[in-house]
Amino acid sequence: MSDPFRRSARVGAVELSEILTISERAAALKREGRDVITLGTGEPDFPTPAHVVEAAHRAALAGETTYTLTVGTIALREAIAAAAGREGGDRPDLAEIIVCTGAKQVLYNAFAATLDPGDEVLIPAPYWTSYPDIVTVCGGRPVALPTTAAGGFRITPGQLAAAIGPRTRWLLLNSPSNPAGAVYAPDDLEALAEVLRAAPHVGIMVDEIYQHICYVPFRSFRAVAPDLADRTLIVNGVSKSHAMTGWRIGWGIGPRRLIAAMLAVQSQITSGASSVSQAAAVAALEGDRQFLAERCDDFRARRDRLAAALNATGILDCPSADGAFYLFPACAAAFGRSSGRGRRIENDGDFCEALLEEEGVALVPGRAFGTPGHVRLSYAYSRASLDEAATRIARFCAELR
């Protein structure tokens, strides 16, 4: 008998993310009393700034607890428009902005609104694990564009030109990137824009959620290629910059017809984002910005310390990263060897499993990001945790035979 709850073809191809699987295994080991350090999750260890929390509290007490406009409050869209204007692009109209329940929903709305079965989305790899799965759930076909450490984990204009075909609907760029911390400089973006000018059937989605955690000058794609604004959707939010992952506020800036289509999707899933969180996000965008630079400096110091420790293992080959809070070293030098307790290591998954079981350090294998042979570490953790993790990783690597 056929199961009424069999998965649809679209969802059948999607699995729980490997990041979650690792977190669950790490949690199980902790329950057994093991001392486990998780460098797996992608969220800042800072608290949400007090003035942001206070704004939410005030809004709730003032009765801002009802449905908001589905597209987002005027106050928040004004604040987003002002921020986008400050950063060098044209100030968008309010009708060119949609507020969503996290940046993730911006992606979902856009793909659900535009993809037909078989439509292709070009995604540079390594990519954030959710990108291909969201495309798949929306009926599209993710097409990975591989990059290398030597090339700074960035696609080249030639590679993009060769990948664009008649079924290509979107290019999805992420800068600064998760997991490699790659940043496209203005010249890189301009060179890609030149290719895209010759492909008018392709939309350009640029996920700039790590904009404020960037160790080289950041420039938005909107500012680099304003002539492509009619085909560009910028994805951004407060989750990473303001340590607000739990508040679930992200937004998209794009042409009106796309925003209207995304709004139609959103109106049938979540309606507007949380009223109180939107009030908090206004305070985040309009309040003190000094702390963003301070936090960025703090992340940079952690990056340098951890990258040096990883490279000193002689096994992990760790390029630096220009943004976000991840390192993405190659672990291929461990392949063909056995761990201290005799686990054979043939790939990045084996490496992560042995490291977790033997030293209690949870990392995510590169295959989860479409780039096997690497591991991802988040350094959004306390220095004490990072130092202890580095000591354990060094011991694990020293024992490989």
Ligand code: PLP
């Ligand atoms: N985009 C990238 C590249 C991310 O790494 C993440 C979260 O890890 C998101 C978007 C999701 O952001 P949000 O929590 O606002 O949905």
